[in-house]
Amino acid sequence: MKDIAIEVKGLQKSFKQLHVLKGVDFEVEKGSIFALLGSNGAGKTTVVKILTTLLKQDIGTATINGFDVVSKPESVRQSISLTGQFAAVDEILTGRENLIMIAKLRHLTNPRQVADDLLNRFGLKDAAERRVSTYSGGMRRRLDIAMSLIGKPQLIFLDEPTTGLDPEARIEVWKVVKELSEGGTTVFLTTQYLDEAEQLADRIAILHEGRIIANGTLEELKNLFPPAKVEYVEKQPTLEEIFLAIIGKKEEK
Amino acid sequence: MDSIKKHFFSDMSVMLGRSMRHIFRSMDTIITVTIMPIAFMLLFVYVFGGAIQTGTDNYVNYLLPGILLIAIASGIAYTAYRLFMDMQSGIFERFHSMPIARSAALWGHVLTSLVSNAISVVVIILVALIMGFRSSAGVLPWLAVAGILALFTLALTWIAAIAGLSAKSVDGAGAFSYPIIFLPFISSAFVPTETMPTVVRAFAENQPVTSIVEAIRALLSGQPVGNDIWVALAWCIGIILVAYIFAMRVYKRKAA
Ligand SMILES: Nc1ncnc2c1ncn2[C@@H]1O[C@H](COP(=O)(O)OP(=O)(O)OP(=O)(O)O)[C@@H](O)[C@H]1O
Ligand SMILES: [Mg+2]
Numbered sequence: 001m002k003d004i005a006i007e008v009k010g011l012q013k014s015f016k017q018l019h020v021l022k023g024v025d026f027e028v029e030k031g032s033i034f035a036l037l038g039s040n041g042a043g044k045t046t047v048v049k050i051l052t053t054l055l056k057q058d059i060g061t062a063t064i065n066g067f068d069v070v071s072k073p074e075s076v077r078q079s080i081s082l083t084g085q086f087a088a089v090d091e092i093l094t095g096r097e098n099l100i101m102i103a104k105l106r107h108l109t110n111p112r113q114v115a116d117d118l119l120n121r122f123g124l125k126d127a128a129e130r131r132v133s134t135y136s137g138g139m140r141r142r143l144d145i146a147m148s149l150i151g152k153p154q155l156i157f158l159d160e161p162t163t164g165l166d167p168e169a170r171i172e173v174w175k176v177v178k179e180l181s182e183g184g185t186t187v188f189l190t191t192q193y194l195d196e197a198e199q200l201a202d203r204i205a206i207l208h209e210g211r212i213i214a215n216g217t218l219e220e221l222k223n224l225f226p227p228a229k230v231e232y233v234e235k236q237p238t239l240e241e242i243f244l245a246i247i248g249k250k251e252e253k
Numbered sequence: 254m255d256s257i258k259k260h261f262f263s264d265m266s267v268m269l270g271r272s273m274r275h276i277f278r279s280m281d282t283i284i285t286v287t288i289m290p291i292a293f294m295l296l297f298v299y300v301f302g303g304a305i306q307t308g309t310d311n312y313v314n315y316l317l318p319g320i321l322l323i324a325i326a327s328g329i330a331y332t333a334y335r336l337f338m339d340m341q342s343g344i345f346e347r348f349h350s351m352p353i354a355r356s357a358a359l360w361g362h363v364l365t366s367l368v369s370n371a372i373s374v375v376v377i378i379l380v381a382l383i384m385g386f387r388s389s390a391g392v393l394p395w396l397a398v399a400g401i402l403a404l405f406t407l408a409l410t411w412i413a414a415i416a417g418l419s420a421k422s423v424d425g426a427g428a429f430s431y432p433i434i435f436l437p438f439i440s441s442a443f444v445p446t447e448t449m450p451t452v453v454r455a456f457a458e459n460q461p462v463t464s465i466v467e468a469i470r471a472l473l474s475g476q477p478v479g480n481d482i483w484v485a486l487a488w489c490i491g492i493i494l495v496a497y498i499f500a501m502r503v504y505k506r507k508a509a
Contacts, residue, residue: 052350054508077352088347092275104267105353107260131278147347 003030005155005186006051010060013046020046022210023060028203030154033177033187035201037194042207044190045085048159051188052082064155081153085160085190087144091133095124095143098132099150106151118146122176138169145176156180158189162196174199264353268361269368272335276369282331287373290324291380297443298384305444313386317378318469319442322462323434324377325370325406329413330430332366336417337426340507349508359414359504366410367403374402394472397482401472404489405465409433411496418503436462461488 006028013021020043028034038044049055051062053073061068067075082088090098096115103111119125122142132140141161148156158177162170177200181187191197197204198218205215214221276282294316297305302312309315339345339358348358378386390398412429420426437443439453440462446454457463464484471478 049346054346054349074352077350080350082347082350084343084346086343088343090271090344091342092278093271097274101267101271102347102351105264105348105351107263 005030006064008062011057012059013057024212026205026212026215030186031184032202033181033200035197035204036190036207037197037204038207045159048157052157079154081148082157083145083148087140089132089140089144094129094131096128102147102150122146138165155186160190261354264357265360268358269364272365286328287376289327290320290377294320313381313384317381317386318466319437321374322437324373326430326433328370328373329409330427332410333413333417333426336362337420363410367406370406388473389475390473398469398472401485408489408492411493411500414500415503418507442466
């Protein structure tokens with residue numbers, strides 16, 4: 001039997017008239033990377049909020065490590081960490097102060113050491129003493145993710161971790177996610193980008209009109225579509241490849 | 254569960270440290286909160302003061318309690334503002350998804366409100382001393398004054414919490430404080446109520462500010478406090494209980 005980190009059954013949620021989730025089911029295996037794919041307004045954030053005990057579902061059940069999110073929220077919060085869609089950082093504090101604050105709230109014995117390690121790991125050492133309000137979007141996102149890693153939670157939720165980042169910063173975030181997974185952390189991420197899910201996820205679920213319309217490994221999902229026709233076309237580099245090539249050259253100089 | 258309760262006070266002090274940093278990094282809050290009451294004090298003492306008949310020879314002594322209440326009433330507008338900004342920014346979501354007591358975040362703001370208002374009260378008293386304020390009160394009456402002011406701050410802070418938690422805009426979060434700032438003007442804070450028309454006088458004598466002002470004034474001047482202190486305490490504690498229940502209800506609804 002495989003170990004299940006997240007189990008969701010028949011989840012439904014409405015906001016007044018709007019029936020956002022109409023019966024969502026899925027499972028996430030421990031230690032895997034699971035991507036929930038969906039367009040704007042599909043209900044990805046709603047699923048994340050229910051799983052992180054910020055919102056209550058109307059119908060259905062969700063368990064995290066065997067703990068029900070409604071009846072055992074404290075136990076759920078012990079094992080999770082959330083990086084919400086919009087950076088949840090304190091703008092008035094410095095980067096270091098933000099990290100120390102979370103380390104203290106996680107009751108770690110040496111918050112300063114934890115903060116220093118993360119500042120190094122996320123390339124924020126030089127900006128450590130600056131107020132977060134002066135950070136770029138990418139730096140803010142890195143700090144946000146770093147704050148979520150404090151205390152080594154078993155399960156991390158990342159709600160659209162790369163939306164709004166440039167390709168370089170995006171790849172950095174991908175690297176972090178892969179490292180987390182290699183360390184045994186279960187990662188639940190949402191995204192609007194197919195290629196992100198392709199890059200990272202062991203399993204991909206597509207949320208559409210309130211239901212999971214497809215769920216499987218990348219291979220399984222590809223098989224759902226008609227086989228790709230083989231055509232001979234000159235391959236144009238993607239914008240991303242061009243951008244990275246130029247950036248790469250700059251840094252070599 | 255137990256560990257969450259065990260850490261409640263340390264979590265709350267982390268929250269307090271956080272919002273105190275916010276206050277000290279935006280000095281304009283402290284300045285706004287102390288300058289306006291000080292300006293009122295200057296205006297009333299040096300402009301209107303000569304014409305006002307209060308039956309005392311030291312008008313600064315007469316005026317100070319009301320000025321302190323105005324300062325606290327304008328100070329708590331910032332409590333509502335900070336709470337509103339936290340609700341908006343998503344940092345509360347982070348706190349609420351962590352294994353810490355949910356109310357620690359809210360209590361952090363309440364404590365911050367007490368500390369920051371205490372600072373502005375002290376600053377204003379120092380300015381009043383320069384302007385000629387003198388008190389013969391000993392340690393105990395001063396402690397009683399501090400206690401009443403703390404309860405008044407707490408009462409207004411919980412009202413501010415309701416506003417900050419349920420507001421839809423920044424302006425909405427602070428708007429509730431204007432009528433409260435205005436209350437001392439229709440009380441015995443600046444002039445005795447005897448000269449007011451009957452209806453205004455009835456209101457002035459039966460609203461909370463008058464009993465609080467009278468109680469503080471009596472304590473500071475070494476007069477017998479009489480009933481005023483009990484009426485003042487009843488008002489403060491009554492408001493605290495009601496506002497606390499409503500604020501907690503809003504908080505639970507907003508934070509699932
Ligand atoms: N608190 C709320 N009150 C009312 N409607 C809400 C609320 N939260 C979300 N909705 C609505 O529910 C729907 C799903 O929202 P949700 O944020 O879960 O989508 P999403 O998939 O995360 O979208 P995006 O990619 O834009 O982040 C949207 O139509 C949204 O307007
Ligand atoms: Mg979303």
